[in-house]
Amino acid sequence: MTADGAPAAVTPKPKEKGPACKLSTIINGQFVTVQLIGKGGYGVVYEVIRLNSPNTRYACKAELALAHNNLKTEWDLMTLLKDNKSKHNIIGVELGSERNFNYIIMHLVGPSLADLRKNMPNKTFSLYTTAVCGIQCYDSLVEIQKLGYIHRDVKPSNFAIGVLGTEEEKLVHVLDFGLCRNMFNKNKELRKPRMKAPFRGTIPYCSLNIHQRMEPGRHDDFWSLLYMMIEFHLSDLPWENMNKENTKKEKETKIDSLLARCPPEFQMIRCYLLTLTYSREPDYVKLRGVLCQVMTSKKFTSDMPLDWQIGGPHESIFKPMANALKHKGSKRKVNLSELLDLPKPGSKVYIDSDFPHPGEQEPPRDESVSKSDDTIIEKEGPPPAPKPNNTINLEQLLVLNR
Incomplete structure (x- = not known):
């Protein structure tokens, strides 16, 4: 059987429904x-x-x-x-x-950021937790990009904390590299962007570039992260559950009103991302500085508890689960201060005027394109079937782990 489900031989074979990996395998x-x-x-x-x-x-x-x-x-x-x-x-x-x-x-890791948010009373994180998760998600994507790859499916369900009740519940892990793509050839040269790229990603979180079938670049991972952080802060995105075309229209028309309800740094990130193209490497230090400023501008510190931790605003929701699961985690120590590595007092403060707004910017120049895809075999056609929403209620998880 080929990757697209077609028979590999003349004699048809029954299509397998899934891996023969069951309980007690x-x-x-x-x-x-x-x-x-x-x-x-x-x-x-x-x-x-x-x-x-x-x-x-x-x-x-x-x-x-x-x-x-x-x-x-x-x-x-x-x-x-x-x-x-x-x-x-x-x-x-x-x-x-x-x-x-x-x-x-x-x-083994703990719940995804998607599951954590959906189990919050208002389906939102506090601004502190949003900032801590945003910085760690950003750092994880930079680690991937520094190796020449882009993730191409950045979304809350592809990030998870460590096991609840352990030190690692402060640490965010990046998951699922199945759609990752190497942007460089064997000579370590940036590959030419394709004229039309297959749609890769998850509709609510992909950038407008992906909707337009442009070649995914490093900046597109960060567009997805921005949508994630808006969702963490404001709850469900207005285009959730819409089809691809309507989602694109909503992203084009609703972004300003959404960002008006977010910290100013979110708008700064958006304005900076608009200046980037496929071939232009992001200023990683600048982007991280703006993300950290969400914390420093509010005088947040790394010793504050996250929403699900003991002492956090929603401790009562997660404490029973943490008590049930903590025996499954590692004994590793996690220093959140070292992970966040916030700027020292007196470091540069970014202001709105550092980031020209849409309409004030010179449009990014077009890239030279190629009709070929010299990275991996990617056939045109519909995107991979989306994974169903398997969010599990916390009470269900507790029953499963008794």
Whole structure:
């Protein structure tokens, strides 16, 4: 069977519905699946235990074994990030194949930022938590981009904190490298942008460039992060659940009114992103400085509790879950002050006039384009099927973990 689902031989074969990875499946004679964490169009994620050490728990991501092994791509990038001492990457344990599926065993993490937000009373984070998560998500994307890749599917469900009730509940991890793309060729030269790129990403969070089928660039990951932070601060985006065309129109017409309700730094980020193109490398220091200013302008400090932590505004919602799950986490210490690395007093303060508003800017120059795609095989056609919303109520999670 080919990657697009077509028969690989003259004799048709029945289409497989999913990987043969179920509850209590033994993997490579070493691991056994004990609980379903999530599932989607590509496969499933299970919590697994090591047979010879039942107290050691991991996550297993399993996908149908197709012609193109997406998990091998993920594994390679996870390994690169680990070798480069990434602070936000999940550590991979094993890559392999079993029956009709490929799998990765990796360290177990906690709930995604999407699940955390949706379990908040108003479906919003405090501004402090929004800023802390925004800075860490940004840093994780920069780690990827410094290796020559872009993520191309930046959204809240692709970021997760560590296990609740542990030190790692302060740490944000980046997930799912299945759509990552290397922007550089073997000679380390930036690839020419395609005239028309396949749609890759998730509709509510992708940039207008992606709607227009332009070649995804580094700045497009940060557009998605900006939409995420608006959602963290204001609740559901107005275009959630709309189709692609209506979402595009809403993004074009609603962005100003949304940003008017956000800290001024959000508008600064938007104005700066409008100056970038596919080939223009972002000023990573400047962008991070603006993000950090969301915290420093409000005199937030790294010793303040996040919304889900003990002492946080929604401690009562998450404390029972933290007590039930903390035995599954690592004993690793996390220093949030070092992670955030906020500017020292007296550092540059960014102001509105540092970032020309739309209409005041000279439009970015067009890029030279190529009809070819010399990176990976990407066929034109509909985007991959979206993963269903598998948000789990906190009470359900507690029942699962008893």
